[in-house]
Amino acid sequence: MAIEHTFLMVKPDGVSRGLIGEVISRFERKGFTLEKMRMLTIDEELARRHYAEHVDKGFFPELLAFITSGPVVAMEWSGEGAIAGAREMMGATNPASAAPGTIRGDLATVITENIVHGSDGPESATRELGIFFPV
Secondary structure, eight states: OOEEEEEEEEOHHHHHTTOHHHHHHHHHHHTOEEEEEEEEOOOHHHHHHHTGGGTTSTTHHHHHHHHTSSOEEEEEEEEETHHHHHHHHHOOSSTTTSOTTSHHHHHOOBTTBOSEEEOSSHHHHHHHHHHHSOO
16 A cells, blocks of 8 residues: 555644644554644635535535634644545544544534544545645
8 A cells, every 4th residue: 555645634623622632643643644734723715725615515604614713733644545544533524423433433522513624535635735735
């Protein structure tokens, strides 16, 4: 299996609850490598670029309000199978369906505030890393 790079973000709820270290330590213990990290507060323009596929959906205003509500921690992680591995570690988008042992299963309670975001494939990883870590 090849080394992959993926994008992960601790969302405003995870930052405000003091879960940055917990999220990072889980990925480090799994054997993934933290390549880049920055803390920022996402503005509306960046949020629209990041969530471009959701702009026309009914839930977008709520998503926009949440993701711009406070600081996030944007990260690039690498490792063998990093994309699928990260998705598995995060758990289902809806914490009520997320398995125990996953970040969302252990730490989140509502779908609209589910602690983390992660790229869902190689194309989105490349796109998202380019947005948050431009060269």
